[in-house]
Amino acid sequence: MRIEGVWKSRGRSQVLRGVDLTVPAGALVGVVGENGAGKSTLLGVAVGELAPDRGTVLRAGSVGYCPQRAVVNDTLTVEQHLRLFQVAYRLPTLTRAQELMDTLAFADCLHRRAGALSGGTRQKLNLLLALMHDPDLLLLDEPYQGFDWDTHQRFWDLAARLRDAGRSIVVVSHLLHVREHFDAVVHLHEGRLDAGEQAR
Numbered sequence: 001m002r003i004e005g006v007w008k009s010r011g012r013s014q015v016l017r018g019v020d021l022t023v024p025a026g027a028l029v030g031v032v033g034e035n036g037a038g039k040s041t042l043l044g045v046a047v048g049e050l051a052p053d054r055g056t057v058l059r060a061g062s063v064g065y066c067p068q069r070a071v072v073n074d075t076l077t078v079e080q081h082l083r084l085f086q087v088a089y090r091l092p093t094l095t096r097a098q099e100l101m102d103t104l105a106f107a108d109c110l111h112r113r114a115g116a117l118s119g120g121t122r123q124k125l126n127l128l129l130a131l132m133h134d135p136d137l138l139l140l141d142e143p144y145q146g147f148d149w150d151t152h153q154r155f156w157d158l159a160a161r162l163r164d165a166g167r168s169i170v171v172v173s174h175l176l177h178v179r180e181h182f183d184a185v186v187h188l189h190e191g192r193l194d195a196g197e198q199a200r
């Protein structure tokens with residue numbers, strides 16, 4: 001993915017002011033910044049949910065987007081979500097979704113309604129829905145919020161495996177202590193990304 005010279009205002013504030021970001025295949029990049037810095041706005045532009053006021057976004061291949069707020073329907077079960085997204089993604093089987101459920105340790109919740117899930121389990125479903133079609137580009141907004149420690153570790157193991165398999169991954173994060181997981185960390189500040197800092 002390549003983002004060049006992107007500007008975006010939200011309401012009256014000029015949130016992004018000339019953002020450049022290149023994420024090659026096989027790279028895991030962290031985007032950090034204070035609350036309200038514009039990290040979610042940047043991911044929204046990157047995925048195409050928001051149109052930039054200026055600048056360009058180039059994406060190659062399929063995209064998986066895990067938004068900060070889970071896009072789940074409280075009245076549907078986990079299994080019904082999987083079936084719905086299976087149709088949307090045109091997947092022949094749910095094998096990969098089932099593997100991801102095992103990896104994220106919530107296979108026992110298959111028949112529970114989303115509205116009855118704990119916050120962390122709801123987030124596992126949100127992440128799974130972004131990954132179940134094995135996208136080339138992963139745009140993940142605080143994907144591990146609410147995860148217990150074990151799941152947190154499993155998430156990073158999964159991210160490393162996907163990166164090593166050639167996926168491009170962007171993770172928005174508040175947590176500076178997770179920076180060892182990234183190939184590079186960029187800091188969104190005053191609408192621009194500071195030059196990437198090599199983390200590995």
Ligand SMILES: Nc1ncnc2c1ncn2[C@@H]1O[C@H](COP(=O)(O)OP(=O)(O)OP(=O)(O)O)[C@@H](O)[C@H]1O
Nearest residue numbers: 010011013015033034035036037038039040041042
């Ligand atoms: N729909 C909207 N309408 C108007 N302003 C918005 C909208 N969404 C976000 N903003 C504003 O845009 C700015 C950037 O918000 P954004 O959610 O992108 O920041 P963030 O870095 O992701 O924040 P956080 O770390 O709190 O999640 C904030 O000032 C926010 O109030």
